Amino acid sequence: MSELYSVRMRAAQGGPHEKGGHHISGAERIVKLEEVGTIAQSLTDRALHHSKGTADFINITVDLIPPEKITYIDCLKVEEHKTSSISESHQLVTELLPGPNISETAVLKAISLLKGLDKSMRGAMLVDAITGERLDTGDRGVRVSHMDSFDSYALGDNEHMREALVLASKVQSADGIVGELCWSDDPDYTVGYVACNGVYHRIPNMKELGSNIGGRVFFVRSNIDSESVIEYLERAPVLVKR
Numbered sequence: 001m002s003e004l005y006s007v008r009m010r011a012a013q014g015g016p017h018e019k020g021g022h023h024i025s026g027a028e029r030i031v032k033l034e035e036v037g038t039i040a041q042s043l044t045d046r047a048l049h050h051s052k053g054t055a056d057f058i059n060i061t062v063d064l065i066p067p068e069k070i071t072y073i074d075c076l077k078v079e080e081h082k083t084s085s086i087s088e089s090h091q092l093v094t095e096l097l098p099g100p101n102i103s104e105t106a107v108l109k110a111i112s113l114l115k116g117l118d119k120s121m122r123g124a125m126l127v128d129a130i131t132g133e134r135l136d137t138g139d140r141g142v143r144v145s146h147m148d149s150f151d152s153y154a155l156g157d158n159e160h161m162r163e164a165l166v167l168a169s170k171v172q173s174a175d176g177i178v179g180e181l182c183w184s185d186d187p188d189y190t191v192g193y194v195a196c197n198g199v200y201h202r203i204p205n206m207k208e209l210g211s212n213i214g215g216r217v218f219f220v221r222s223n224i225d226s227e228s229v230i231e232y233l234e235r236a237p238v239l240v241k242r
């Protein structure tokens with residue numbers, strides 16, 4: 001098998017993220033050597049034509065992934081839900097997530113943390129699944145990286161969904177994570193999801209059309225070593241099988 005490379009893009013407006021730039025877009029793939037150039041090009045185009053605005057800082061990073069470092073995991077099952085309002089969608093979130101591992105309090109706190117964001121984070125908030133206490137520090141959040149689908153085509157042609165399903169599958173495969181809540185920060189995309197117990201529950205109407213407020217919350221068990229969870233999410237190369 002030919003060698004695989006991780007190709008990652010992050011883009012901001014008003015300078016680099018680390019100099020206070022506002023996050024526009026981030027995306028990544030794991031591809032063969034022959035595809036690196038094409039993928040770098042398409043990730044760059046994406047940063048330059050984004051509904052959140054035009055990036056003035058784009059960083060592309062490419063590195064080789066040693067084949068023996070790759071973990072293969074199964075994709076979450078998808079369940080589609082129908083709702084007719086934001087309040088109904090958020091109500092559904094409070095019905096789907098709570099269980100032995102996640103309290104209703106934690107879910108309500110997570111919803112208000114996401115609604116309360118005043119600008120996009122690059123990463124996700126980590127929230128204690130029982131107390132609802134936020135565990136990550138700073139405003140970057142935990143950025144899940146080094147993942148792709150083993151066969152991108154098998155996951156369909158909705159790019160938002162394909163990427164979210166890959167990310168959510170990696171997140172749920174982390175030891176210590178018991179759930180996730182997400183909706184996009186892209187103003188033209190209002191579908192979100194919750195992930196728990198091996199299922200990706202796809203939910204429409206998670207926010208107002210036109211709103212650029214979105215984000216992610218990962219629910220974690222109280223007793224975990226969050227450093228090792230973060231290390232897995234940010235660095236371990238993962239390919240998702242359908």
Ligand code: WAQ
Binds near residue numbers: 026
């Ligand atoms: N790691 C952690 N958090 C991330 C990452 C990442 N790699 N990428 C994005 N986020 C966080 C960050 O706070 C973003 O502002 C927020 O999530 C939303 O990211 O139809 O497109 O890429 O089934 O705008 C979900 C529904 C779409 C898909 C989610 O999110 C479907 C989406 P976006």
Ligand code: MG
Binds near residue numbers: 026163
């Ligand atoms: Mg995205």
Ligand code: MG
Binds near residue numbers: 025184
């Ligand atoms: Mg976005």
